[in-house]
Amino acid sequence: MPESIPLVFASMNPGKRAEIAALLPGPFRLATPEEFAWTGELPETGRTLEDNALQKARFLYERSGLGSFADDSGLEVDALGGAPGVDSAHYAGPQRNASDNIRLLLGQLKGNSTRTARFKTVIAWVDASGSARTFEGVVEGRILEVPRGHHGFGYDPVFVPADSERSFAEMSSEEKNAMSHRARAFKAFWAFLHP
Numbered sequence: 001m002p003e004s005i006p007l008v009f010a011s012m013n014p015g016k017r018a019e020i021a022a023l024l025p026g027p028f029r030l031a032t033p034e035e036f037a038w039t040g041e042l043p044e045t046g047r048t049l050e051d052n053a054l055q056k057a058r059f060l061y062e063r064s065g066l067g068s069f070a071d072d073s074g075l076e077v078d079a080l081g082g083a084p085g086v087d088s089a090h091y092a093g094p095q096r097n098a099s100d101n102i103r104l105l106l107g108q109l110k111g112n113s114t115r116t117a118r119f120k121t122v123i124a125w126v127d128a129s130g131s132a133r134t135f136e137g138v139v140e141g142r143i144l145e146v147p148r149g150h151h152g153f154g155y156d157p158v159f160v161p162a163d164s165e166r167s168f169a170e171m172s173s174e175e176k177n178a179m180s181h182r183a184r185a186f187k188a189f190w191a192f193l194h195p
């Protein structure tokens, strides 16, 4: 059997790594930062999703010399000029608490009828020669006034995708994954890696 090709996924989140490992196409296998003696947080000091994804992927490429990729996602709310965006995880503070983040967001939008928003994922890929490119996935939608549903994570209870009546948190993971920003970005990345 031909040997599999290792790609480094620059993520320290074991749940996300398991999900992505199961989706990897064809001849590839996922290598982890720990295999290259990295167990800390990954650097994420950029001011855009693209900067952060590139920073994480380059960091692992420089340690491993292998093709490396990273993703970074966030929620962009039009009435807030694109916030929380790159600050989505820690919008309400360093405790990174989803309920606190939602409470802050709904407070800021109180009385505002402009509710349009989008989730965005950027994947950065640094190949074995060090060249970089990025892939994007977007899902447009709107922010509810009151959270609904208990599935998912993060802002799912307040986000309703366009053409749906239900929030992401009211959908099964299969339903959400069929349309999510992350799924769309990975689909584009897999198509590039293994056309």
Ligand code: IMP
Residues within 6 Å of the ligand: 071, 072, 073, 074, 075, 088, 089, 090, 119, 152, 153, 154, 155, 156, 168, 180
């Ligand atoms: P990450 O880059 O995938 O870690 O996402 C950063 C933050 O964006 C998360 O901590 C969430 O607050 C938010 N976020 C990203 N994707 C989703 C999603 O699919 N549902 C809800 N919140 C999300």
